[in-house]
Each structure stands twice: as C-alpha cells, then as structure tokens.
Amino acid sequence: MNFRVPHKYHKFLLDLNIPFAKYDSIFIKKLPGQIMTTKNAVVKLLLILSFLPLTIQLHAQTFRSDIFKERRSRLLKSIEDSSIAIFNSAKTATRNGDVDYKYRQNSNFYYLTGFEEPGSAFILLPTDNKKFVMFVRQSNILMESWTGKRAGLNGAIKTYGADTAYGIGLFSKMLTKSLKGKKKIYLDTEDKDLVKLVDSLYKKANENSVKQNINVNDIVNEMRLIKDNFEIDLMRRACEITSDALINAYKNAKPGQYEYEIQAALEYIYTKNGSNYPAFISIVGSGVNSTILHYEENNKIVEDGDMIVMDVGAEYKNYASDITRSIPANGNFSDEQKLIYDIVLKALKETTSFVKPGIGLNELQQYTSRVITDGLLELGLITDKEKNWQTNIWMPHGTSHWVGLDVHDVGDSKYMDKKGRLLEPGMVFTIEPGIYVSKNIFNHLKDAYGFQVSADEIKSFTEKVKDNVAKFANIGIRIEDTILVTKDGCEVLSRNAPKEIDDIEKIMTEKK
Numbered sequence: 453m454n455f456r457v458p459h460k461y462h463k464f465l466l467d468l469n470i471p472f473a474k475y476d477s478i479f480i481k482k483l484p485g486q487i488m489t490t491k492n493a494v495v496k497l498l499l500i501l502s503f504l505p506l507t508i509q510l511h512a513q514t515f516r517s518d519i520f521k522e523r524r525s526r527l528l529k530s531i532e533d534s535s536i537a538i539f540n541s542a543k544t545a546t547r548n549g550d551v552d553y554k555y556r557q558n559s560n561f562y563y564l565t566g567f568e569e570p571g572s573a574f575i576l577l578p579t580d581n582k583k584f585v586m587f588v589r590q591s592n593i594l595m596e597s598w599t600g601k602r603a604g605l606n607g608a609i610k611t612y613g614a615d616t617a618y619g620i621g622l623f624s625k626m627l628t629k630s631l632k633g634k635k636k637i638y639l640d641t642e643d644k645d646l647v648k649l650v651d652s653l654y655k656k657a658n659e660n661s662v663k664q665n666i667n668v669n670d671i672v673n674e675m676r677l678i679k680d681n682f683e684i685d686l687m688r689r690a691c692e693i694t695s696d697a698l699i700n701a702y703k704n705a706k707p708g709q710y711e712y713e714i715q716a717a718l719e720y721i722y723t724k725n726g727s728n729y730p731a732f733i734s735i736v737g738s739g740v741n742s743t744i745l746h747y748e749e750n751n752k753i754v755e756d757g758d759m760i761v762m763d764v765g766a767e768y769k770n771y772a773s774d775i776t777r778s779i780p781a782n783g784n785f786s787d788e789q790k791l792i793y794d795i796v797l798k799a800l801k802e803t804t805s806f807v808k809p810g811i812g813l814n815e816l817q818q819y820t821s822r823v824i825t826d827g828l829l830e831l832g833l834i835t836d837k838e839k840n841w842q843t844n845i846w847m848p849h850g851t852s853h854w855v856g857l858d859v860h861d862v863g864d865s866k867y868m869d870k871k872g873r874l875l876e877p878g879m880v881f882t883i884e885p886g887i888y889v890s891k892n893i894f895n896h897l898k899d900a901y902g903f904q905v906s907a908d909e910i911k912s913f914t915e916k917v918k919d920n921v922a923k924f925a926n927i928g929i930r931i932e933d934t935i936l937v938t939k940d941g942c943e944v945l946s947r948n949a950p951k952e953i954d955d956i957e958k959i960m961t962e963k964k
C-alpha cells in the first residue's frame with residue numbers, strides 16, 4: 453500500500469508566515485504527489501523518532517535560555533506597565549516555484565528568544581504573572597518526519613523559558629484577550645501586516661479606547677549595539693572561520709580560473725566549520741570588478757595582473773563577520789598595486805590605532821579620510837586636498853558600520869555631537885578604507901558631482917589626473933577588519949586574516 457506526501461503540500465505546511473493561520477488543525481490527508489511506500493515510511497519514521505528525543509535533549513542542554521531571559525527582562529523594564537510588546541517571526545520566502553530560501557529567523561526575535569523556527573510569535577506582558585507567552589508550531593510527528601523537529605509547546609516552555617505557550621493558530625484569539633485595556637503597543641511598526649492585524653484585534657478588544665503604537669525596534673536595536681560575552685565569542689568564531697576561508701582563497705586563487713572558484717574556496721571553509729550561510733552575498737571581484745563596490749556576479753575569468761577584492765563573511769550561529777582582503781591574482785603585487793595597497797593599509801592601521809571607548813565614529817572617519825586623501829594627492833589622483841569631492845571619487849563609501857546579528861547591524865550611529873556616536877566597550881564595527889580606480893569614472897563625474905562643482909572645474913580636474921588614472925586603471929583595493937571595542941582599546945576580531953603584502957605573497961606563492 454502506498455501513501456503520498458507531495459512536495460507542494462510539504463511546502464504549504466512549511467509556509468507558516470501568517471501567525472494567525474490555522475495550521476494547528478491540519479493533518480496529513482491522502483494527497484496526490486510523491487510516492488512513499490508504507491515500509492519506507494515506517495522505517496524512516498522510526499529512525500526519526502529514535503533520534504528526536506536525543507537531538508531535542510542535546511539542544512536543550514546546550515541552549516543558554518538564561519541569556520535570552522536576561523535580555524527580555526531588560527526589555528520588560530524599559531516598557532511601560534499598561535502595555536504589551538508583540539513580535540512576529542521572520543516570514544519564509546519563496547525563491548522560485550515551490551522552493552524557498554533557506555529560513556533565517558528575524559534578528560530581534562532571535563535576540564530575545566533564541567528560537568529559530570518559522571510560524572511563531574511571542575508577546576511580553578510587563579504586569580502579568582505570565583510575562584512571556586510564545587505561539588509556536590505544534591508538535592506533529594508526521595510533519596516532523598518530513599520537515600524536521602519542532603520545539604512544540606513543551607519545548608517552548610521547557611527549553612525556551614516561555615511562561616505559557618499556545619499553537620500559532622491561537623495567536624489572534626489570545627492576542628485579542630491580551631490587548632484588552634492596554635494603552636501602549638510595542639511592535640515593529642514597519643511590519644505592516646502585523647500592525648494591521650493588531651489594529652483590528654485591538655478594536656475588537658477595546659471599544660472606544662485609544663492606543664499608541666511604539667516602535668519596539670528602537671529599544672531592541674539599542675540593546676543589540678552592546679554585545680555580551682556570549683555574542684562576542686560567536687563573533688570571534690565567525691571571524692576565525694572567515695579568516696581561515698580567506699587563507700584558503702589565497703592558496704587557491706590563480707589567473708585563468710573563474711571568480712566563483714575563489715568563492716567556492718571561501719564558502720567551502722564556512723560550511724566545513726558549521727557556518728550555515730554567508731552573512732551576505734560573497735563579493736569576489738577581479739580586475740575591473742575590483743572597482744565595483746558591491747559586485748556580486750562573481751563570474752569573470754581572473755586574469756594575470758588583476759587585483760581581486762574579496763569582501764566576505766561567514767555567519768556563525770546567526771552572527772555575522774565582515775572582512776575584506778585584496779590580493780594580486782598572480783601572487784605578486786605590481787608596483788602600482790603596491791602603491792595603492794600601502795595607502796589603504798595605512799589608513800586602516802592608523803584608524804584602528806585610535807579605537808577606544810569615547811572616540812566618535814565621525815572622528816574615525818576623518819582619520820581614514822586624511823590618510824586616503826594624502827595618498828591620493830601623492831599618486832596624482834587628486835589635485836586639491838581641501839576638495840572632498842575629489843577624494844570621494846576614489847573612496848565613495850563610509851568607513852564603518854556596526855556588525856552583529858546583521859552584517860550592517862542595527863543601533864543608532866547618529867551623531868551625538870560632531871564627533872559622532874561615541875564608542876563603548878562591547879560595540880563591534882568595521883573599519884574599511886578603500887581606493888577604486890575605475891577608468892570609466894570620467895563618464896559620470898558630471899552626474900555625480902555636477903551639482904556641487906562647475907563643469908569647467910571637472911574638465912580641468914580630468915585633464916590633470918587622466919594619465920595617472922590610466923596608470924592605476926582597474927585597481928580596486930579595500931581592506932576591512934571587524935573590530936570589538938574593549939575597556940581600554942580594541943580587539944581586531946579579523947586579525948587572523950593576513951593583510952601585510954609580504955604575508956599575502958608568501959601564502960600565495962607557497963600555495964598548499
């Protein structure tokens with residue numbers, strides 16, 4: 453006898469984006485599709501059932517629910533009494549047909565719960581006895597034999613520390629009750645579906661009452677800005693994996709191969725070390741592509757004489773790393789490549805040497821900018837140090853961003869004064885100077901700077917620098933470290949990824 457569980461149906465059950473969907477009542481029925489013999493199904497089910505308690509137990513043992521509880525307590529303290537905070541898990545996303553992108557939990561949801569399943573939600577109630585209420589996919593042995601284990605209601609309470617848990621199908625009903633009498637609703641105000649749902653449930657629960665929606669992300673994002681030791685260890689590991697991956701790329705890179713072969717050398721090391729996914733699409737740009745800041749195609753053949761910019765980062769247990777290294781395809785820097793490399797490396801080192809609590813992000817940016825500007829003047833790529841627009845041509849991006857659960861992590865980086873956001877111990881951020889000599893730059897100088905510089909000035913600038921641009925054409929160099937601010941300075945988390953010219957050449961020429 454056969455019974456059938458089709459791929460389509462499998463996806464349908466996985467598709468638990470909408471927290472108020474009625475998934476709790478779904479049971480496998482006889483449906484058309486992929487055939488599974490009863491014998492196979494029974495063997496598979498028995499195998500899964502025999503491992504399930506073990507895997508759940510192992511996870512429960514290693515899971516640090518205390519860390520997530522402490523974060524929720526801090527959040528609860530910063531929201532008002534007559535309020536509720538509501539969080540929705542990340543949606544699953546279709547890649548094509550019935551294939552989904554690999555699921556990744558919403559970063560704030562993860563930060564507060566450690567819970568990584570789709571189709572879930574939770575609420576926080578500051579004045580209730582049961583302050584932390586989770587809504588999750590219920591256990592379903594047959595479904596778990598297809599799509600993997602679920603924590604279920606028991607796991608939500610025992611492992612994740614919920615005070616109470618319901619099936620996700622009860623979300624709307626229970627939320628309506630909890631909204632009664634609340635004046636302030638903390639939620640992601642950008643999540644339009646959630647806002648719409650909450651608004652309509654609120655009306656049901658409260659006649660004539662007026663509420664205020666407050667963006668809970670403003671509070672959580674600020675919490676995420678200072679990393680605790682648990683997070684720092686994970687980020688250190690993410691950076692170690694990426695550094696190993698870069699060394700593997702140095703050893704494997706050579707003219708004649710495709711950029712994606714270098715990408716493969718990097719990502720192989722990620723996967724081998726338990727990094728589920730790159731924190732962002734790997735950038736591997738050679739030659740002309742080294743001058744494209746966010747080049748992602750990675751499909752050109754690497755040529756002798758090319759520079760290769762690798763801006764990459766493994767994600768480890770949801771934490772990002774972000775490291776850029778630039779190497780010569782043939783293993784030896786040309787004189788022109790060296791000249792530019794030295795400026796960029798000097799900017800990185802000098803800027804890093806100023807990192808300590810109390811220094812502002814704007815100040816750091818100025819240190820980088822000064823070194824880059826001086827270097828560009830020496831190379832004849834700019835004509836006037838006082839004209840920022842000239843430096844911006846060759847380094848058109850900022851120096852830093854936060855790193856954490858997201859590669860461009862959350863947290864206010866705005867300026868408290870002209871120094872910019874002041875650094876504190878536990879912050880993790882990048883320093884990433886670069887110079888990109890695109891020979892096509894003259895085609896769009898007018899578009900980019902015409903609003904602040906006259907056509908005559910652009911013309912005269914072009915005339916003065918064009919020979920030097922030809923000399924350095926297609927050399928793009930960025931060097932980026934991920935840096936932790938410590939009590940009295942900093943720790944360069946990406947220090948294991950070699951960046952001195954001698955070290956890079958040695959590794960590349962010695963190979964494996």
Ligand code: GLY
Pocket residue numbers: 732763764774775853
């Ligand atoms: N690593 C990519 C970026 O910082 O934009």
Ligand code: MN
Pocket residue numbers: 774853882884932
């Ligand atoms: Mn970056």
